[in-house]
Amino acid sequence: MSTSERSRSKGRPPQPGDIGRRVAHRREQVGLTREQVASRAGVAATYLEHLETRPADVGVETVTALAGPLGTSVRYLLEGGLDLPPGQGTPSLRPVVEELQPWECWARMEPGGVGRVALSTSGGPQVLPVNYRILDGTVLYRTTTRSVAATAVGKQVAFEVDRLDEALGTGWSVLVTGPARQVTEADAVTWFGKHADPRPWVGDGRDTWVRISPEKVTGRVIRSAGTTASDDAP
Structure with missing residues (x-):
């Protein structure tokens, strides 16, 4: 559609x-x-x-x-x-900042796409872009076994998705925090592999599936006065 x-x-x-x-x-x-x-x-x-x-x-x-x-x-x-870099556009003439309700945050994440995983590593904190999808109320992404993104398994992580409209100076951001776990169930891995979704932009060979179970979901939207938060939804 x-x-x-x-x-x-x-x-x-x-x-x-x-x-x-x-x-x-x-x-x-x-x-x-x-x-x-x-x-x-x-x-x-x-x-x-x-x-x-x-x-x-x-x-x-x-x-x-x-x-x-x-x-x-x-x-x-x-x-x-x-x-x-994003954010080079001119700010909205009459910006309004509002908190998003959890269901509004999920609605914005639902289409999937590219988000960022923030985690602590032996070399310090890192933020990594990943292709993701939403499945059963969790955030799912694919990576390689030895990648930094795979070291998120077993840790508390943050996951962020945003969208900016450079032309209008508006946008939104959603932040998810919770534990990351590897998907090891044979049936689940087979199902994910068959659908190949999310498909990483950097190519195939990423067969480690990581699922983030949200403990907290928050978000904010910057819109122009006279519009509603739903006007900026995907």
Whole structure:
């Protein structure tokens, strides 16, 4: 199901695509109306409104035309500073920080993806990115037997997932703490291996499965005033 389809199923209007968010954010930064930007870029104002408010496929020619009036680069509109550390965007004009309820934290983690495991090692504390999935109320990731991530087994660890919207200056972060254990049940390992999920970005050969059983789940969201926390949910 696409993002727009999920939005309609939840009774919310479709969310704009990444380029649309960056265009709208940059336009507000430079203090231009849609009509002004559209006129200078040679596009229809109705098209610019659609781009800023709904998912849309945008050609490089259109992005190039918009970059000039917005005083930014084509690369920024297309990639949003992909090769820069996160958090380089401009903060929201009216930020609101709220605590997330546990069920809201789980809803944000549920799709899986990339998170970070924080643990103590003989060389000091380390934070490691891992591909993860949620299974039966626990966090599951794959690694190799001799990896640092595998030394989490038998320890209290922290697991963090976040999402930042560089264009809008909003985002959320969820923190899970609890013991990490290796999944050794033969049936479970067979099932996991058959589904190969989560599939590590760094390749196969990672057959050690680690499960984090949460003892505490907390989270926060930074949103713009006038929106709700659910507007920023995946």
